[in-house]
Amino acid sequence: MTLSADFRAHIGGFQVDMALDAAPGEVLAVLGPNGSGKSTLLAGLAGHLPIDQGHIALDGRTLDATIGDRAVRVPPAQRRVGLLGQRPLLFPHLSALENVAFGRRAQGEPRAEARADAGSWLDRVGLGDLAGHRPALLSGGQQQRVALARALAARPAALLLDEPFAALDVETAAQARRLVAEQRDSAGIPLVLVTHDPLDAVVLAARTAIVHDGRIVQQGPTSEVLGHPRSAFVAALAGVNLVSGTGAADGSVRGDDMLWRGVGDAVPAGAVATIAFAPGSVRMQRADAPASAASVGSNAWEGTVSTLEPMPGGMRLRTAEQPGIAVDCPSTVAVAAGIVPGVRLRFSVHPDEVSVRRV
Missing domain, CATH: 2.40.50.100 (RNA polymerase II/Efflux pump adaptor protein, barrel-sandwich hybrid domain)
Known part of the structure; x- marks a missing residue:
C-alpha cells in the first residue's frame, strides 16, 4: 500500500509543488511553519483539492493524474484515504459511538458489528465510558480523541494526520501517539503526519520532510533531517x-x-x-x-x-x-x-x- 505523489496545485495565488512517498507501515512526518503548504499537501492527497499537474497513487492505483488534456480523479469517498484534520468535525447529532461507527457503516458493515468495533476503539482512546455522549458534552481534547478513533476505525488504506495532537494535554497526547504507533505497526499502511512539533517526528516517523513556501526543501531519515539540517531555516525548525x-x-x-x-x-x-x-x-x-x-x-x-x-x-x-x-x-x-x-x-x-x- 505505498502512497506516492508528485503534483502541483494551487489555492488562490498560493502554489504547491510536492513530491513524496510513504511505504506500508511507515510514518512520514511533514514539518513546516504556518502557511507553508502542509495542510494543502494533505488536501491534495485526500482528494479535497484538485491537482493541476502530476499524479497521486496508492498501492499502484491511480487516484489523481493528468494525461494530456484529460484528468483522472478518484472522488475522496472512494480513495480509502483517511484524513484527520486539526478540528474534530464530529457529527453533532450523533453520539461518540455512532460517530466512530460511521465510517464502517458507510462501507456497508452491519450496524451491530460497526458499533461493536467502534466501542473497542473508544476504549483504546480512553473514552469507552463516554460512548453515549454527543460532541457538545465532550471537551475539545475528548472530541479530538473520538475523531482519531473514527479515522482509525474506518480501516483506511492510507492515513493522513493534520496536527492530531495539538489540542491534547501532555498525557492524552502521549496516549494518542501510542495509538498512532500501534496503527503504524499493526495495520501496515502508509501514514503522513503533519506537525509543528519535532518530537512527533522523532517518536513516530522514520522519515521527515520539511515544507517551506509550498515546496519540500529537505527530506530523508528523521535522524538526518533533524540531526543535521541543510539550511538555517531547517535548523531553526528542528531546534x-x-x-x-x-x-x-x-x-x-x-x-x-x-x-x-x-x-x-x-x-x-x-x-x-x-x-x-x-x-x-x-x-x-x-x-x-x-x-x-x-x-x-x-x-x-x-x-x-x-x-x-x-x-x-x-x-x-x-x-x-x-x-x-x-x-x-x-x-x-x-x-x-x-x-x-x-x-x-x-x-x-x-x-x-x-x-x-x-x-
Whole structure:
C-alpha cells in the first residue's frame, strides 16, 4: 500500500509543488511553519483539492493524474484515504459511538458489528465510558480523541494526520501517539503526519520532510533531517544550531571565529562544511572562573550574554558575538552562575555531541 505523489496545485495565488512517498507501515512526518503548504499537501492527497499537474497513487492505483488534456480523479469517498484534520468535525447529532461507527457503516458493515468495533476503539482512546455522549458534552481534547478513533476505525488504506495532537494535554497526547504507533505497526499502511512539533517526528516517523513556501526543501531519515539540517531555516525548525566553516589541512574545521576538532571524518582542506549541535549540549562557565580543560581550545568559544529567553526548566541564552547560536541553560545552573545579560561566559561542546557534514 505505498502512497506516492508528485503534483502541483494551487489555492488562490498560493502554489504547491510536492513530491513524496510513504511505504506500508511507515510514518512520514511533514514539518513546516504556518502557511507553508502542509495542510494543502494533505488536501491534495485526500482528494479535497484538485491537482493541476502530476499524479497521486496508492498501492499502484491511480487516484489523481493528468494525461494530456484529460484528468483522472478518484472522488475522496472512494480513495480509502483517511484524513484527520486539526478540528474534530464530529457529527453533532450523533453520539461518540455512532460517530466512530460511521465510517464502517458507510462501507456497508452491519450496524451491530460497526458499533461493536467502534466501542473497542473508544476504549483504546480512553473514552469507552463516554460512548453515549454527543460532541457538545465532550471537551475539545475528548472530541479530538473520538475523531482519531473514527479515522482509525474506518480501516483506511492510507492515513493522513493534520496536527492530531495539538489540542491534547501532555498525557492524552502521549496516549494518542501510542495509538498512532500501534496503527503504524499493526495495520501496515502508509501514514503522513503533519506537525509543528519535532518530537512527533522523532517518536513516530522514520522519515521527515520539511515544507517551506509550498515546496519540500529537505527530506530523508528523521535522524538526518533533524540531526543535521541543510539550511538555517531547517535548523531553526528542528531546534538545533548550525554553523559553517572550511576544512583545514590538519582535519579541523574553522569558521565564525571558532575551531572544531574531533567532529567525525576529516573535511578536506578548503572544503565547506556545516556543523550541527543541540542547544542543550553546550557546556558553559563564567569567563572569570578558572578555565576547565574542555572550555579551552577547539570546540570552545567565549561570549557576552545579550538575551535570555524563558523555557521549560531553564532559559535559552544568546551572545552578542554569536547571536545565531542558542544555548540552553538549566535554571539551577543559571542561578548558581549568576547568568544575566552582560555576563561573559565560556562555552564548549564535546565532539560526541557534534555532527559535521561536507556541503
